Amino acid sequence: MKIGIVGSGAMGSGIAQVLVTAGNEVLLYDSNPIAIEKAGQILEAQFQKLAEKGKVTFEEAETYFDKIRLSDKISELKDSELIIEAIVEDLETKKDLFQKLESLVSEDCILATNTSSLSIASIASACQKPERVIGIHFFNPAPLMALVELIPAVQTDPDLVSKVKSLVENWKKLPVIAKDTPGFIVNRVARPFYGEAIRILEEGVADCATIDFAMTSLGGFKMGPFQLMDFIGHDVNYRVTETVFKEFFYDPKFKPSFTQKRLFEAGYFGRKSGKGFYDYAQNAEQLKPNENPELLQIIFKRILIMLMNEAADALFLNIASAEDIDLAMAKGVNYPKGLLKWADEFGLENLQNELDEMYHFYHEDRYRCSPIIRNLVKQNKKFY
Numbered sequence: 001m002k003i004g005i006v007g008s009g010a011m012g013s014g015i016a017q018v019l020v021t022a023g024n025e026v027l028l029y030d031s032n033p034i035a036i037e038k039a040g041q042i043l044e045a046q047f048q049k050l051a052e053k054g055k056v057t058f059e060e061a062e063t064y065f066d067k068i069r070l071s072d073k074i075s076e077l078k079d080s081e082l083i084i085e086a087i088v089e090d091l092e093t094k095k096d097l098f099q100k101l102e103s104l105v106s107e108d109c110i111l112a113t114n115t116s117s118l119s120i121a122s123i124a125s126a127c128q129k130p131e132r133v134i135g136i137h138f139f140n141p142a143p144l145m146a147l148v149e150l151i152p153a154v155q156t157d158p159d160l161v162s163k164v165k166s167l168v169e170n171w172k173k174l175p176v177i178a179k180d181t182p183g184f185i186v187n188r189v190a191r192p193f194y195g196e197a198i199r200i201l202e203e204g205v206a207d208c209a210t211i212d213f214a215m216t217s218l219g220g221f222k223m224g225p226f227q228l229m230d231f232i233g234h235d236v237n238y239r240v241t242e243t244v245f246k247e248f249f250y251d252p253k254f255k256p257s258f259t260q261k262r263l264f265e266a267g268y269f270g271r272k273s274g275k276g277f278y279d280y281a282q283n284a285e286q287l288k289p290n291e292n293p294e295l296l297q298i299i300f301k302r303i304l305i306m307l308m309n310e311a312a313d314a315l316f317l318n319i320a321s322a323e324d325i326d327l328a329m330a331k332g333v334n335y336p337k338g339l340l341k342w343a344d345e346f347g348l349e350n351l352q353n354e355l356d357e358m359y360h361f362y363h364e365d366r367y368r369c370s371p372i373i374r375n376l377v378k379q380n381k382k383f384y
């Protein structure tokens with residue numbers, strides 16, 4: 001299939017690698033000639049690395065790289081059967097691009113966006129034929145992360161969803177279908193992992209190292225929340241938190257924190273800037289966690305119940321199926337277990353009581369128990 005990708009940054013070049021490896025003809029376009037040149041170098045090095053690791057032969061690596069056409073001319077996208085947009089996260093810029101693309105391509109070219117936080121409906125509204133627009137949301141790094149969220153807009157042709165689903169499966173990725181709502185599945189359900197961890201820090205219950213240690217040692221998470229935020233970068237992670245909050249009409253449960261906002265304002269973005277919650281200077285002191293088992297258990301349980309509650313609420317509001325919500329968190333952000341399965345194991349009545357206790361203590365909306373948990377408890381049922 002002839003696939004065009006717009007935007008040759010971190011996501012666009014990763015997606016190009018995925019698609020060419022799956023046997024497609026790929027044209028990678030960027031309006032910035034320097035970006036396209038850089039993407040070429042990165043992709044070449046990437047394929048070389050795969051060959052050195054024995055994942056592909058040196059010949060294959062060369063063929064794959066040769067099959068990606070790099071261009072800074074938008075007109076070259078005209079024969080594409082599918083275009084995936086991965087440019088800057090700005091609604092007006094994306095709408096403008098979709099208008100241009102539509103004037104260029106054939107009637108039945110599918111137009112997809114890799115947006116993380118914008119509404120697919122608003123991007124599609126820029127097109128004459130909005131029924132051809134869909135969200136195809138990859139995770140970073142695209143070649144390594146198996147999950148792809150598919151997000152039909154209200155305007156999307158329902159037949160397009162199953163068509164794109166089988167395309168994504170052919171790319172050896174795992175598609176899940178999500179409603180066009182802020183954060184889709186992963187970026188919504190994951191919010192408490194960061195938000196509740198910061199809240200625990202702000203209350204002075206424990207420091208970053210202790211909270212991270214609780215989540216990795218007791219929860220089996222690959223990284224603790226502060227390590228992960230520093231890794232993602234506070235410029236990205238804070239912005240997503242703020243966008244999700246605004247887009248949810250300021251639902252207080254998604255309220256961002258001043259702690260992270262100040263890091264963002266100070267330019268303490270995390271690993272990439274050398275400082276975030278942790279200091280990455282070579283001679284910086286390594287913070288040691290408090291390994292008190294009771295404290296670790298309190299922290300772990302508090303963050304976990306918030307995650308399970310958010311997963312439950314996403315199901316309650318039909319954002320996706322239970323299976324897709326669990327698959328999304330395991331394959332999009334490497335959670336050790338699906339959160340709804342985890343909730344079943346934790347016990348739903350137990351979960352409801354824990355949340356109610358938090359709610360009664362704080363009188364804050366963020367701790368409100370999802371009605372689906374109450375319903376299941378009443379009926380003595382589980383998610384699975």
Ligand SMILES: NC(=O)c1ccc[n+]([C@@H]2O[C@H](COP(=O)([O-])OP(=O)(O)OC[C@H]3O[C@@H](n4cnc5c(N)ncnc54)[C@H](O)[C@@H]3O)[C@@H](O)[C@H]2O)c1
Pocket residue numbers: 006007008009010011012029030031032035085086087088089090093097114115116117137138139140
């Ligand atoms: N980085 C992530 O972790 C991640 C994960 C999933 C989705 N996304 C989404 O993917 C998209 C791209 O993110 P990224 O991190 O790759 O960004 P990036 O900044 O690395 O790359 C964006 C590229 O788009 C190019 N560009 C900007 N405007 C353009 C235009 N009008 N026409 C053509 N090219 C243009 C830029 O020159 C740049 O090379 C965003 O919508 C983002 O929300 C990002």
